Amino acid sequence: MFAMVAARLGAPVTAMDDLLNDFLAETSEILAEAGGALVAWEADPADRERLDAIFRFVHTIKGSSGFLSLPRVTALAHAAEDALDQVRRGQRQADAALVTAVLGIVDRLSDLCAALGTQGSEPAGDDSAVIAALASTGSAPVAPAESAAEPARSDAEADDLSVDLQAWRSIRVPLPLLDSVMTGVTDIVLARNEFSRMLRESGADASLVASFDRLSDSIAAMRQSVSHMRMQRIDKLFAPLPRIVRDLAQDLGKKVEFSATGGEVELDREMMENIRDPLIHIVRNALDHGIEPLDQRVAAGKSVTATLSVSARQSGNQIEIEVRDDGRGLSPDALAAKAIASRILTAAEARALSPKDKLELIFRPGFSTAAKVTSVSGRGVGMDIVKANLERIGGIVELRNEEGRGLAIVLRVPMTLTIISGLMVRAAAQYFAIPRGAVREILLENSDSVRIDRVGGGELVTVRGEQFPLLRLETILDCDVDESDDADERAIVIVRPGQGLSYAISVAAIHDHEELVIKPAAPPIMATGLYAGTTLPDNGRPVLLLDVQGVMAAAAIDASESGRAAAGAGEAEDAAASVRDAAQLLLFRDIDQRLRGVRLSVIERVEEVPVLALFESAGQVRAQIGEQIFPVHADRLPDTQGTVKLLRLHDGRAVLCYPIDAVIDIVRLPDAVQPAATPGLIAGVVLVGGEPVEVIDPFWLMERYAPVAASLVETRQPLCTLAGDQDGWGDNFLAPLLRQAGYRVAGSDEAGGERPDVMLCLADDPAQCGVAGDDVPMIRLRASLEAAASDEESVYRYDRQALLEALRRRVGGGRAA
Amino acid sequence: MMDKLYLVARIADTRVALRSRAINSVVVVGTPVAVPAAPPHVAGLFALRSRVLTLIDPHVVVGLAPVPVAAGQRVIVVDVAGHGYALLADAIEDVCFIDAPETRVAGKLLPGWARIAEAMIEHQGASLLVVDPARLIAEPVASAY
Numbered sequence: 016m017f018a019m020v021a022a023r024l025g026a027p028v029t030a031m032d033d034l035l036n037d038f039l040a041e042t043s044e045i046l047a048e049a050g051g052a053l054v055a056w057e058a059d060p061a062d063r064e065r066l067d068a069i070f071r072f073v074h075t076i077k078g079s080s081g082f083l084s085l086p087r088v089t090a091l092a093h094a095a096e097d098a099l100d101q102v103r104r105g106q107r108q109a110d111a112a113l114v115t116a117v118l119g120i121v122d123r124l125s126d127l128c129a130a131l132g133t134q135g136s137e138p139a140g141d142d143s144a145v146i147a148a149l150a151s152t153g154s155a156p157v158a159p160a161e162s163a164a165e166p167a168r169s170d171a172e173a174d175d176l177s178v179d180l181q182a183w184r185s186i187r188v189p190l191p192l193l194d195s196v197m198t199g200v201t202d203i204v205l206a207r208n209e210f211s212r213m214l215r216e217s218g219a220d221a222s223l224v225a226s227f228d229r230l231s232d233s234i235a236a237m238r239q240s241v242s243h244m245r246m247q248r249i250d251k252l253f254a255p256l257p258r259i260v261r262d263l264a265q266d267l268g269k270k271v272e273f274s275a276t277g278g279e280v281e282l283d284r285e286m287m288e289n290i291r292d293p294l295i296h297i298v299r300n301a302l303d304h305g306i307e308p309l310d311q312r313v314a315a316g317k318s319v320t321a322t323l324s325v326s327a328r329q330s331g332n333q334i335e336i337e338v339r340d341d342g343r344g345l346s347p348d349a350l351a352a353k354a355i356a357s358r359i360l361t362a363a364e365a366r367a368l369s370p371k372d373k374l375e376l377i378f379r380p381g382f383s384t385a386a387k388v389t390s391v392s393g394r395g396v397g398m399d400i401v402k403a404n405l406e407r408i409g410g411i412v413e414l415r416n417e418e419g420r421g422l423a424i425v426l427r428v429p430m431t432l433t434i435i436s437g438l439m440v441r442a443a444a445q446y447f448a449i450p451r452g453a454v455r456e457i458l459l460e461n462s463d464s465v466r467i468d469r470v471g472g473g474e475l476v477t478v479r480g481e482q483f484p485l486l487r488l489e490t491i492l493d494c495d496v497d498e499s500d501d502a503d504e505r506a507i508v509i510v511r512p513g514q515g516l517s518y519a520i521s522v523a524a525i526h527d528h529e530e531l532v533i534k535p536a537a538p539p540i541m542a543t544g545l546y547a548g549t550t551l552p553d554n555g556r557p558v559l560l561l562d563v564q565g566v567m568a569a570a571a572i573d574a575s576e577s578g579r580a581a582a583g584a585g586e587a588e589d590a591a592a593s594v595r596d597a598a599q600l601l602l603f604r605d606i607d608q609r610l611r612g613v614r615l616s617v618i619e620r621v622e623e624v625p626v627l628a629l630f631e632s633a634g635q636v637r638a639q640i641g642e643q644i645f646p647v648h649a650d651r652l653p654d655t656q657g658t659v660k661l662l663r664l665h666d667g668r669a670v671l672c673y674p675i676d677a678v679i680d681i682v683r684l685p686d687a688v689q690p691a692a693t694p695g696l697i698a699g700v701v702l703v704g705g706e707p708v709e710v711i712d713p714f715w716l717m718e719r720y721a722p723v724a725a726s727l728v729e730t731r732q733p734l735c736t737l738a739g740d741q742d743g744w745g746d747n748f749l750a751p752l753l754r755q756a757g758y759r760v761a762g763s764d765e766a767g768g769e770r771p772d773v774m775l776c777l778a779d780d781p782a783q784c785g786v787a788g789d790d791v792p793m794i795r796l797r798a799s800l801e802a803a804a805s806d807e808e809s810v811y812r813y814d815r816q817a818l819l820e821a822l823r824r825r826v827g828g829g830r831a832a
Numbered sequence: 833m834m835d836k837l838y839l840v841a842r843i844a845d846t847r848v849a850l851r852s853r854a855i856n857s858v859v860v861v862g863t864p865v866a867v868p869a870a871p872p873h874v875a876g877l878f879a880l881r882s883r884v885l886t887l888i889d890p891h892v893v894v895g896l897a898p899v900p901v902a903a904g905q906r907v908i909v910v911d912v913a914g915h916g917y918a919l920l921a922d923a924i925e926d927v928c929f930i931d932a933p934e935t936r937v938a939g940k941l942l943p944g945w946a947r948i949a950e951a952m953i954e955h956q957g958a959s960l961l962v963v964d965p966a967r968l969i970a971e972p973v974a975s976a977y
Contacts (some may be wrong), residue, residue: 201882445866492868537886537915539969540877543869549877549884557865557877557884569869 037187038079039132045072046125047251050258053114053121054273057261060109069117070099076124085137088127094146095120116148118258190284193244200234200241201532201551207234208553245285249327249334250278252287256298256325263302270320271306277327282334286428289408290336293401297338297424298325300398305342305422315419317341339423345416347373354382364577374414378402379515411452437533437550437560439526440508443494448550448560451528453510455517460505463599463681473572476507476519483509483519484572491545491566497523512564516574520566527623533560544569600701602679602708603662606653612701613673613711615681617747619665622672623658638672646720647672664713667742668798671720673711684710690755698751714752718813733826734759736771739778749775749796749812756819772826777812792825794818836929838953840960841908842922844890846945849930849953849960856909856916858924861887864901873968875901875920885909885918893968894944910965917969930955934962 049072056065077092095117101107123145130138207230214227253275264271306312306321313319323340347370354360354376365373376382380399402412410428429436437448438457458465458478466477467485474485485507489496504524511517531550536559540546547562567574599615628639629652636647638661645663648671653659661672688699688710698712735758737745750760761771776795795809796818810817837852864876864887873892877884887907892898899920907918934951941949941961948968949961 198882205879205882443868445868494868534884535915536877536884537874537917537969538913539871539874540867540886542871543867545869546867551879551882551884555879556863557879559865559867559877 035083035131035135038083039128040187041079042076042124042128044251045076046121046128047254048072049121050118051254051256053117054257054261056109057111057114066099066103066109070096070103073099073120085127085131087137087140087142088124091120091124091127091142091146094149098149113149116145119145119148188244196244197241200238203234204238205551205553205555207231209555243281245283246281247284247287248278249280249282249287249336252282252291252294253278253325253327256295259295259298260302260323263299267302269302269306269309271302272320272322274322274324275326276324280327280329280334282327282428286408289404290410290426290428293404293426294325294336294338296401297426298323301338301340301342301422301424305340305344307343311343315343333427333429336426336428337423338426339421341421344418344420344422345374345377345414346418347371350374350376354379357382360577374416375515377414378412406452436528437531438508438528439552439558440488440506440520440522441500441524441526442488442497442522443492444497444499444523445494446526446556446558447488447522448529448531448558449508449510449520449563450547450560453512453563454508455511456509457525458507458509459503460507460521461503463683465507476521478507478509478519483517484574485519485521486566486570486572487521488523491520491570500524510563512567512574515576516567517576518567518572518574520563531558531560600682600684600703600708600710601662602682602703604676604679606649606674606676608676609709610679610706611697611709611711612682612684612703613662613664613713614684614747616743617664617666617713619663619670621678622661622663624661625658626653626655629653629659640672643670645670645672647674648716648720649674664716666713666717666748667744669717669720671717673716694755698755712751714748714815717748718815733772734761734769735822736761736774738774738776741778744812745775745777749777752815753822756822758822773822794821794825836931837927838930838955838962839908839927840925840955842925843908843919843963844894844896845922846894847925847958847960848949848963849955850908850963850965852927854910854965856911858906858908858921859918861901861903861905861907861918861920863903872898878918880909880916880918883916885916887918887920888968889920890968891920893948895942896944908965912966912969917965919965919968928955937961 049069052065052069052072056062056069059065073092073095077089077096080088080092098107098113098117102109102113107113123142127137211227211231214224219227256275257273260271260273301323306323307315307317309319312321321341323338325336325338327334327336329335351365351368351373355362355365359376359379359382368376377398380397382397382399398412405412405426405428408428410426413425413427415423415425436451438451438454439446439448441447456478460467464479468475468477474487476483476485487496500523506522506525508520508522508525509517510520529552531552533548533550535541536546536549540549540559544565545562546565547560550558550560552558600612601615601618602610602612605611622640624638624640629647629649630637630639631652636649636652637644638647640661647661653674660675660677662675664671664673682703685701685703688701690699691697691712694712694715696711696715697709698715699710700707701710702708735753737749737760740746740762746762753760771791774791774793776793779798796812797809798812800811810821812818835851835853838849839852839855839858840847840849842848859880862878862880864878866876867874867886873889875887875889875892875898877886879885885907887901889898901920906921906924908921908924909916909918911917930953932954934953937946937949937952940946945961948963950964950967951962952959953962954960
């Protein structure tokens, strides 16, 4: 019989092959789920539903394997089914030994399926030991009283099975078929774009265009559903984890309660394959290194049973998977000491690291947190590999550490493997894409904050005191610079190819960023090491995706950040740089064509959005950017088409968009500011290159859009110090207002010995501001509109009137005393 | 029957026969995009509907100087190891059944041709080299020129 099956399977393509493939696919899914269900059932043997589910799993395998004549699989499934059925009928007690024996069967079935997949036939072998393990375990009949407790339910067996069939309302589709549907839809999209271009050029009449737009919309909707077809519930990824945790916890003698949530989140199946190993590695690490042995947990006052949870959630186009344990967490200092011992860095370098940088040491190659390599997680796979694997698919790894209380590792991955966000750049009259995730900063080459030096044949760029090796894309690619390039457009893209690495790429121009469907390039192209793949934008001209790691290797530059003349090299230089930063002005042409400027430090970024992203609601123009909605400084919606540029002003908490026509330059803010007569949008006028430039008052703007109205109150000219100004809000937003109101302003430590008249505390915690000393009155500013009960004395920081009122009162009081 | 079907074409200034089962299609080349730093026989990339094909110049593979891609030139699309390639053809002659058996390559070939020719076949009074597309894709030997 056995030989007959093999012979049948040996035929080139038969219906039998398809059946076997279906069986294997289904069985491996069932086995993965069964492992998890068994562990859950072991934790709660009274859970009848779980038991029924497991019973159905083995019952299904037995049924299909019988049909395919796979005697070993049938025998194994049959034995497990028998044992479980005894439990269902109350003739046998569920215990750890039984679960272990059933898990043994599950393992053996997995092995057999793997062999079936590669050889096409069931290998010969003896399963009697595994089957005997089922019988030999304490099969003492349960007490009659207990079995009598639920006699009615075991009669419902037949019903259970039919209900289950209803639950499988899905069909199996071979992956190549899905891929061909995907390709087909992409073809349609390209043809649509071509058609739409021709339609525009031909000047077709409106009804034709409208009807084409409808077609276009349905194509877009179809593209969306097709990409969902590749999605799978993340449950599949979590299914083997309970089993891994159980086995490992038993080996290590630890007690762990495992939970998985968010299993309904969907993820591209290829992406799922790519994060399976990293996820398992992290879970194993958490058990092995994170969770303390029982005695240490008791000593630390923790519950003996540790908790380990895995959760998934979707945020925008990304999936976030968090593995959290309540173990000992990471100790930054211990990590640094370890790194020094393994000669990953020197003691001097270690001292310069912030606690966060020290944590990131675990991602350095050759770093292993365990004092010695253990059999559990010491398999030559380190966190560096985990990180590299994730970055390869456009994901990132984050650490949320609470030393002594636990560690959470967050994996953030794009929803599909094939679509990444890419920055399109031009060089040598050709477009290239750079993965957006690797880009740290983009600057114009002729910007004030960029300095380029030629040193010994190489080039390096200094950006705000930080140095980066500079590579010209044309040089890397061995091309000539295109003569029609505009020198003003040349830009510098600072990229991060990996942890602790960065360098700058100079390109002829920045185009835009796009969502790109990436496909691997042909081997001769991949062999150059410079490219990570190809993509086909909607214009139908292929674009190469640059491999920022490969470029670094090909150029043979040392991109390591350690030891570089960075901003942190000298405190004084650092401080000087930050002062310079604070006093930079972004010049732009406003919508009304006026030349205006705003302090660079309050700009979060410049955004270009379609006009359609702006909308009006509740009398306020707003912009939708990504998933968020921000207020826009505009009285009405723009009546133009296309896109609009927005400055994103950020005060550390809120964002306001300011529409502009074009960015002109970044210049140093001149010292001589002619203040405006009344508070308003314009704080004053400065001369830049002989031209008058109106300087925007960010305080006035933010206040206008903060939910409070206020008016100006006149005051006198005392000295005001700012304390606890950690995010620069005081300096950037508050100080200009205070100066305009006639105060002199200084940081808490730069008053120069002069006794301040009043101190403003900007920190949430008054203790951080220290004592004002010598009965200097203190005013606390709070960030929230509502005051907490204990906080009545504080002033809302955008309440201009209340703030000035409080200042006047305190200063007046101080003077009188 | 399929085994006997060949595409007779002129590539790298030489008439050759390609087994039809190795060939996906014959199309007109799209506007190619250069691949900087790629091996010299990679003449660029172009899109065939939603597929990105790698354009191969057989001239370079056999050790001749590269030829520029002309608009409207025809290319032979082949699939090798899951990737799509397009071989630049000087001319596409015919798809035909050749009943004669493939024979061992007799005579001494130039090194470039020796590497890509698999066999010879007699067709309409001429001997054609039977070329394996997969061997055209691999990195060429150092150019004779």
